[in-house]
Structures are given as C-alpha cells and as structure tokens.
Amino acid sequence: MAKVITFTNQKGGVGKTTSSSALISGLAMRDYKVLGIDLDPQGNLGFYFGVDIENHISIYDVFKGQNTIKEAIFHGEHCDIIPSNILLSGAEIEFNQFGREYLLKNVLAQLHDHYDFIIIDTPPSLNVLTVNAYVASDYLIIPMVPEILSLLGVSQIKETFLAVQKFYNSKLSILGILLTKYNGRTILAREVLEMSEKIASQLDTLVLESKIRPAVVVAESPAHGISIFEYAPNSNPAADYNSFVDELLSKL
Numbered sequence: 001m002a003k004v005i006t007f008t009n010q011k012g013g014v015g016k017t018t019s020s021s022a023l024i025s026g027l028a029m030r031d032y033k034v035l036g037i038d039l040d041p042q043g044n045l046g047f048y049f050g051v052d053i054e055n056h057i058s059i060y061d062v063f064k065g066q067n068t069i070k071e072a073i074f075h076g077e078h079c080d081i082i083p084s085n086i087l088l089s090g091a092e093i094e095f096n097q098f099g100r101e102y103l104l105k106n107v108l109a110q111l112h113d114h115y116d117f118i119i120i121d122t123p124p125s126l127n128v129l130t131v132n133a134y135v136a137s138d139y140l141i142i143p144m145v146p147e148i149l150s151l152l153g154v155s156q157i158k159e160t161f162l163a164v165q166k167f168y169n170s171k172l173s174i175l176g177i178l179l180t181k182y183n184g185r186t187i188l189a190r191e192v193l194e195m196s197e198k199i200a201s202q203l204d205t206l207v208l209e210s211k212i213r214p215a216v217v218v219a220e221s222p223a224h225g226i227s228i229f230e231y232a233p234n235s236n237p238a239a240d241y242n243s244f245v246d247e248l249l250s251k252l
C-alpha cells in the first residue's frame with residue numbers, strides 16, 4: 001500500500017508546490033517508487049517535472065470519466081506525475097454529484113500497489129479539490145512562511161481537517177508544519193517559530209525540525225526542469241529538503 005501525503009495550506013506562495021516537488025524527487029532519489037499528483041488548476045507541479053500540461057491527459061479528464069487514471073500518468077525519468085491544468089478550476093461547480101468527495105480516493109485505489117508514496121499538491125483554497133486530497137490521504141503537511149499574517153487562517157485548515165476526519169477518513173493525521181523561506185537567525189523568525197509552535201499544538205501536531213532556508217536557486221530550478229537536488233546540490237535549500245525527506249521517513 002502506498003502512503004499518501006498531501007501538502008496543504010489555503011494560502012498561496014507558502015511553498016506547497018516547491019515542497020511537493022522536493023519530496024517527490026527526494027524520495028525517488030532514495031529509490032522509492034513515487035507518484036506526484038497535481039490538484040491545483042495552475043498546473044505548476046506538472047510543469048516542474050517537464051510535463052506539457054496543456055496537451056497531456058490530466059486529473060480533470062480522469063474525474064470527468066473521459067480517461068482512466070493510468071492514461072493520465074506521465075512517466076518521468078525518476079518518478080511518475082499526474083498533471084493538472086486550468087480545466088480543473090471549474091471543479092467546484094462541475095463536480096456536484098453525490099460522492100464527489102471520493103473522486104480521487106476511488107481512482108487511486110487502482111494505483112496503491114504500484115507505488116511506495118503518492119504525493120499530492122493542492123490549490124491555495126479549501127474546496128472540493130482539497131477535500132478530495134484529504135479524503136484520499138494518510139497524512140497532511142502544512143507548509144508556512146515566516147510572516148505573521150501567513151500564520152493566521154490556520155483555523156480554517158483545522159475545521160476542514162476535523163470534518164474530513166470525522167465524516168470521511170478517520171485515519172487522516174497531520175505530520176507537521178513545515179517552515180519554508182525560513183532564516184532562523186532573525187529575531188522575527190524566532191517569534192514566528194514560537195507562534196508556529198502554538199498553532200501546531202492547536203492542530204495536535206508539531207513544527208518539523210527541518211526548516212527550509214530561502215535562496216533564489218529555488219525559484220530558478222523549475223525553469224530548468226530539474227529538481228533542486230540536481231540544480232543546486234550544494235545550496236541551503238537542497239540540504240534542508242534532504243533533511244526534511246529523512247525526517248519524514250523517520251516518522252512514517
């Protein structure tokens with residue numbers, strides 16, 4: 001059975017896609033069989049892995065019943081990706097049938113035996129797509145940036161998490177908060193860390209030990225179609241994401 005991990009935060013720009021792609025690549029480098037799934041209509045995750053997202057069969061086509069999940073898989077050199085594209089932005093209105101919360105879980109059932117890990121990237125919202133990710137997952141990771149405003153609003157994630165846990169998926173748990181673009185040396189960062197620890201305890205979880213430092217190479221690597229580990233192996237974020245992958249593996 002694959003372990004399913006979702007990156008979630010209804011705020012944009014907190015490092016969901018960056019961290020999803022780093023975890024996918026980091027696990028693949030450790031010889032695990034990994035599938036990444038993009039549930040964000042912006043389609044960034046597919047782009048990161050070099051998928052032609054406008055023309056490839058996407059998760060939208062699968063949810064619509066036009067293609068099988070296997071047909072939507074892009075087979076990369078190191079890992080597999082199911083991309084998304086802008087068509088998915090109508091999901092809230094289009095997928096309104098009974099059981100719509102189970103669309104992803106149902107199609108993933110066929111793939112569990114093929115992978116060690118399935119990593120899901122989500123849109124910056126708490127909608128039917130996010131709920132589908134939560135219903136299909138074992139674990140959530142909440143990336144956050146060290147800005148006071150970005151730390152607010154976590155109560156909405158908590159509400160969604162608790163509702164999904166109660167009604168759809170009792171085994172769902174939060175692995176932790178991942179601080180990204182985090183420079184531990186500033187005074188603000190220390191205040192942010194304390195605040196994140198409070199938020200984590202409200203969610204019954206922890207702030208992960210590994211924190212991701214900022215560096216421009218993170219923004220550059222997607223355009224080159226290679227992971228941060230290949231693009232800038234000696235950079236701070238590459239080292240930080242490596243310890244993040246190891247920390248997760250030690251917790252699972």
Ligand SMILES: Nc1ncnc2c1ncn2[C@@H]1O[C@H](COP(=O)(O)OP(=O)(O)O)[C@@H](O)[C@H]1O
Nearest residue numbers: 012013014015016017018181213214215218219
């Ligand atoms: N550690 C980091 N250092 C510098 N820039 C980063 C870092 N992590 C993410 N970024 C940049 O911040 C922006 C938002 O990150 P992204 O992963 O797309 O967030 P989200 O998916 O939550 O919207 C991107 O341009 C990304 O390259």
Ligand SMILES: [Mg+2]
Nearest residue numbers: 016017040044
């Ligand atoms: Mg994103």
